[in-house]
Amino acid sequence: MVLRVATxxxxxxxxxxxxxxxxxxxxxxxxxxxxxxxxxxxxxxSDRLADLGYEAASWGSGRWNGVAILSRVGIADxxxxxxxxxxxxxxxxxxxxxxxxxxxxxxxxxxxxxxxxGHAHYEYKLAWLDSxxxxxxxxxxxxxxxxxLGDFNIAPTDADVWDVSLFADSTHVTLPERARLTALxxxxxxxxxxxxxxxxxxxxxxxxxxxxxxxxxxMRIDLVFGNPAFAAAVSDAWxxxxxxxxxxxxxHAPVVVxxxx
DNA sequence: ATGGCCTGATCTTCAGGA
Numbered sequence: 001m002v003l004r005v006a007t008x009x010x011x012x013x014x015x016x017x018x019x020x021x022x023x024x025x026x027x028x029x030x031x032x033x034x035x036x037x038x039x040x041x042x043x044x045x046s047d048r049l050a051d052l053g054y055e056a057a058s059w060g061s062g063r064w065n066g067v068a069i070l071s072r073v074g075i076a077d078x079x080x081x082x083x084x085x086x087x088x089x090x091x092x093x094x095x096x097x098x099x100x101x102x103x104x105x106x107x108x109x110x111x112x113x114x115x116x117x118g119h120a121h122y123e124y125k126l127a128w129l130d131s132x133x134x135x136x137x138x139x140x141x142x143x144x145x146x147x148x149l150g151d152f153n154i155a156p157t158d159a160d161v162w163d164v165s166l167f168a169d170s171t172h173v174t175l176p177e178r179a180r181l182t183a184l185x186x187x188x189x190x191x192x193x194x195x196x197x198x199x200x201x202x203x204x205x206x207x208x209x210x211x212x213x214x215x216x217x218x219m220r221i222d223l224v225f226g227n228p229a230f231a232a233a234v235s236d237a238w239x240x241x242x243x244x245x246x247x248x249x250x251x252h253a254p255v256v257v258x259x260x261x
Numbered sequence: 262a263t264g265g266c267c268t269g270a271t272c273t274t275c276a277g278g279a
Contacts (some may be wrong), residue, residue, distance in 0.1 A: 011278085012268055034267085038269065063269055064277075113279060153279070172279065207279070208266035219279075251267075251278085 002235070003102065003259040005031045007149040007222055008243075009110070009205075009252035012038040013068070016250055017045045023243055024052050027256060030073050030251070031101040033108030033150045037066025037094075046127065052114065059093040067110050067150070073102030082135040086110070086119075086127045095128070096135075103261060105139060105232065109150035115169040122171060125153070129180035133187055136225075140188035141202075145230035145259070151252065152223045156181055156191070159201065160220035172221065189225035194255050195239040202239045205252045213244055222255050233259040 006029040010016040013034060024032070037044065038058045044058045049070060057078040060066035069075060078099045085092060098107040111131065114125040132148070139146035154177045158164040167173045185191070196202040203218025212218065227236065236258040244253040 015268065036268095113277080115277085115279090172278085205279075210265055212266090221279080 001261060003031070003103070003261060004029045004102065004256060005104065005109065005147065005149070005259060006256045007033040007224065008254035009035040009151040009222060009250060010036065010113070011036050011250040011252065013045060013066070013135070014039050014043065015231065017048060019243070019248055019250070021048055021052065023254065024049075024070075026055065027240060027254065029256065030071065031106060032070040033106060034068040034070065034151050035066070035110035037068055038063060039066060049094070055070055057097060057099050059094040059097045065094045065110055065239065067094060067095055067097045067108045067221055069099045069101065069108050069175050071101035076100045077105075083132070084131045084134060084150065086124060086131055088124045096132070102251050104145045104259070105142075106146070106178075107136070107148040109148055110153070111150070111152045111188060113153050114177070117169060117171055117174060125171075126176055126180065129177075129183070133180065133183040136184060136189060137187050140227045142227060143229060145227065145233055145261070147192075147224055147226040147230045148184070149224040149255070151221060152181070153177060154181060154223075155219050155221055156223065162203070162217040162219070172219065184225050186230070189227055190231045192224040192226055192231065192234055194239050194257070197238055197241055201204075202238050203241075204255055206244060208251050222252055224255060224257055230259070234261045237258040
């Protein structure tokens with residue numbers, strides 16, 4: 001069987017619900033991790049997703065953040081965050097949700113942005129990623145296929161931004177951030193590298209401003225890290241840049257991974 | 262000319278995004 005797993009930062013599930021429904025109908029993922037819901041669990045559009053055969057678990061908190069997992073192969077053992085999840089300004093944020101969907105276990109993550117190097121939010125981002133590395137230690141070693149996927153707000157290499165010279169001293173490309181991705185690999189996770197469906201870079205984000213998408217001034221910051229059982233099952237992966245086109249698009253495109261198992 | 266957008270809430274102005 002082929003199991004299709006995907007991740008997508010929708011930049012408001014409320015504003016994006018029609019596009020989300022349309023994309024589910026054409027891409028037909030079995031499991032979809034969402035980020036930046038920007039709504040509450042009460043207002044999460046569970047009914048419209050149920051009409052399409054998807055069960056959903058969400059952790060929303062209103063205006064900012066929010067993560068969800070959609071599945072049409074069952075959803076169980078849902079967990080919000082993990083022990084030791086850091087808070088920001090004294091509040092735990094809705095940035096990580098884990099669930100078992102059929103044969104796989106997945107964690108949907110929305111890693112803090114960091115705002116500026118040296119900002120308290122940047123230190124929070126690094127601490128948050130340190131706690132993630134601890135949280136994945138056990139599932140990384142498990143027999144069950146496991147992946148952590150979502151918006152990491154980090155470009156793994158200089159080639160993962162359209163022009164690295166514009167990123168001097170800015171977040172998303174710094175050595176401490178990239179070291180946190182290496183730390184995930186040290187725990188036994190391997191990055192799944194998606195194909196680009198156009199051009200040579202598999203960018204996943206393009207700014208709304210300055211015709212970023214049209215000029216392909218993008219970044220690859222939506223990432224997938226799988227344990228050995230997950231990585232061994234990957235038969236294909238790509239960025240669905242078609243979904244970034246047209247009016248009412250999110251500024252991120254979905255990343256799709258096919259598993260043959 | 263050194264910008265240009267989008268979202269939801271504090272709601273005609275702002276914070277945050279990356």
